[in-house]
Amino acid sequence: MLAGEGIFDVSNRWLSLWSAKSFKEQRSTDYMYTYLGLTLGTLVIALIRAQYYFYLILSGSNHFHNQMLKGMLYTSLRFFESNPSGRILNRISKDQQVIDELLPMTLFDAVQCLLMTIGSLVIIGIVNPWVLLILVPLLPAFWWFRRFYLQSSRQIKRLESITRSPVYALFSSSLNGGLPTIRAFNVQQDFVDLFINRVDTNSRAFFILIAAVRWFGLRLDLMTSLLSLITSVLTIAFRHQIDPSSAALSLMYCINLTMLFQWAVRQSAEAENYMTSAERIYEYGQLVAEENDQELFVQPPDDWPNQGIIEFKKYSMRYRIELEPVLNDIDVHIESKEKIGIIGRTGAGKSSLFQAIFRLVDRQSTNGQILIDGIDINAISLHHLRSRLSVIPQMPILFAGTLRFNLDPFEQYSDEQCLLALESVQLKTIVTNHADGLQQLVSESGSNFSAGQCQLICVARAILKQSRILMIDEATANVDRMTDSLIQNVIKDKFQDRTILTIAHRLNTVAKSDRILVLNQGMIADFDVPQNVLSKHGLLQQNSIN
Incomplete structure (x- = not known):
């Protein structure tokens, strides 16, 4: 991923240098072939990166699933007596879906956008080093906001997962054997109201989680907008010392940085929240087995029991x-x-x-x-x-x-x-x-x-x-x-x-x-x-x- 981002930024910088040359020099095939090679290199590395990353992450997801399934199949029956069916269904359905589908994409976006953000800052710093001074107050502020947000969002995410389990429990118990009894006593509306109440409880936690995400995104947008403002002002101030192509490149990166930075941070925080699902599945993978395979047992005869005493x-x-x-x-x-x-x-x-x-x-x-x-x-x-x-x-x-x-x-x-x-x-x-x-x-x-x-x-x-x-x-x-x-x-x-x-x-x-x-x-x-x-x-x- 580092190599791909490096080649991508070098190709853009090469294009700006190519554009700054005279008309006669721009017609040189060396610039064209170099740019074509850098573009093809970016494409090949992107394909290899995506293939390897998703193979790696889905192999890990498969390992988590198999460990959870093995843990549940071999644990004592007391586990199923002390854990509601809705809680188990929640983990093997929603939590598994999170680490199968949402977590890989979110983590990939977070890492990729973070690398693009760093690449953008490097290009902007090369063109106008004075812009980097704004990072001195911005980085501590960003770190504080992210730490404050994660401390709250992790707990809200756990709360949302916990309040989802009763919905699954009520739904499964109502359909599996409970439906004839509900209809026999004519209490359909009571169960509909009960189901709506549980959905509302889960929706309240989910709404708070979404509101926290928007709160964090707004503050990140303000920080990146401030960086764009400073870059634009300094570009105008040093317009006589910076060639137009380099100024255009830095402004383009700065505009993209507004979106990339806040998206990278939001996705990294979201990926960390999604890790609570991996944590919950890992917990089931560590369930104590009903029997320790390392124990030494007597090997009974093949026809045991042959009497039945x-x-x-x-x-x-x-x-x-x-x-x-x-x-x-x-x-x-x-x-x-x-x-x-x-x-x-x-x-x-x-x-x-x-x-x-x-x-x-x-x-x-x-x-x-x-x-x-x-x-x-x-x-x-x-x-x-x-x-x-x-x-x-x-x-x-x-x-x-x-x-x-x-x-x-x-x-x-x-x-x-x-x-x-x-x-x-x-x-x-x-x-x-x-x-x-x-x-x-x-x-x-x-x-x-x-x-x-x-x-x-x-x-x-x-x-x-x-x-x-x-x-x-x-x-x-x-x-x-x-x-x-x-x-x-x-x-x-x-x-x-x-x-x-x-x-x-x-x-x-x-x-x-x-x-x-x-x-x-x-x-x-x-x-x-x-x-x-x-x-x-x-x-x-x-x-x-x-």
């Missing part, structure tokens, strides 16, 4: 270290292929039990051991642990993509195996009746399928995976009784040789289990066959069913 030894768990335990002194032994029903009131610790097996909480928040086939789950990597377990969640999870991708995202099974899994849950017809078969598209969250079909696809996914341990978190809570009966029959028929843990609120879901685990306030209230549990804890069971 689960044992809790004096196990306690908190969601965070400062909170009360949600599981307290759990001591349970579950045999291979045993079917266990888990019941209890809301907040008794049923879902926490599954989170403990999947190691969704920090180790510092747990005590005791969980053994699967005799191996402590804390001694193996999260990848080995979670890839060997299957779960059918209460809310079916389907991703935007093909049906085959949702059944087998890692392409470990053949099309025939996928069709057999779908046939087991009586969904083969949705493949045979569709022109694209397994490649038919699934909308986000499976919105183009019914709730029952989405849940059956999740069951088919578990059938296909064939892990020895299956966890079912009230899989039939949101389906009709016919689909409930179908799922129960499929689980009974296809998962006979697996250890199954089932969280339930309906009695018929766990009535045929081998044993029922009753939880109350994070502790085991009973663990026995269904007949004994019903007779000994009728009231507790009734509360659980309700």
Whole structure:
């Protein structure tokens, strides 16, 4: 960039010297070829400069994006519980767009205009050195104004970014699942007013930011106008000592300087403000991973777990270290292929039990051991642990993509195996009746399928995976009784040789289990066959069913 600006200024100075020569000397080809070479050199350097600069800056932007994505994918789930979805959406959309599009152009303009400003001052100083004296009071004034502006604008920019997050949060929560509830209660206007209030809050911060930019620009224009005035006065005062071509060149640079200087400073300040977006994305890139890759783990056998024996030894768990335990002194032994029903009131610790097996909480928040086939789950990597377990969640999870991708995202099974899994849950017809078969598209969250079909696809996914341990978190809570009966029959028929843990609120879901685990306030209230549990804890069971 320095070389390009230097050649550009030399070409202009050369043109002024060429113009000052006599008519006969101006016709010399040496001047023409020299000027042509300088112009072509400026063009070539400008192309190389732009190509290299944007390659460099976009590579950095790509690195920031990948680091942020990696940080979010590998961090603990507690991060998503403590950060609103709007805040995350704001950073991965608006902040990423800033460093992808706005920051490179702004920084490029700032550096280029700053170099052009310096080049203009050098040319003006060569023609009339007395003009440079005005820089003595102007430079400290400029530095003070810029420092004062940045101290305020950085904080205003952060405020504008913070007030934008609630807008994203309200918009996403209203569309993703909230729209039917809003319409059912006829509160559309209330949510429109709430959305407008949040937009107004963000607009106020944005207006202050724009006003600060204009305030700064006005003062820069006044400073550059003063420099133009002094240059014009001195040019007239020394008109007999300066040749006309050089005077014209200095005045041209001085006129351009009025725009270049204030634009360079404004863009440099704006680039520094945009760096708050890079700072916010970098912060997400430094999120602590859920598991340290440097830790030493036991390498389990390739067929682990081959029996499906689960044992809790004096196990306690908190969601965070400062909170009360949600599981307290759990001591349970579950045999291979045993079917266990888990019941209890809301907040008794049923879902926490599954989170403990999947190691969704920090180790510092747990005590005791969980053994699967005799191996402590804390001694193996999260990848080995979670890839060997299957779960059918209460809310079916389907991703935007093909049906085959949702059944087998890692392409470990053949099309025939996928069709057999779908046939087991009586969904083969949705493949045979569709022109694209397994490649038919699934909308986000499976919105183009019914709730029952989405849940059956999740069951088919578990059938296909064939892990020895299956966890079912009230899989039939949101389906009709016919689909409930179908799922129960499929689980009974296809998962006979697996250890199954089932969280339930309906009695018929766990009535045929081998044993029922009753939880109350994070502790085991009973663990026995269904007949004994019903007779000994009728009231507790009734509360659980309700």
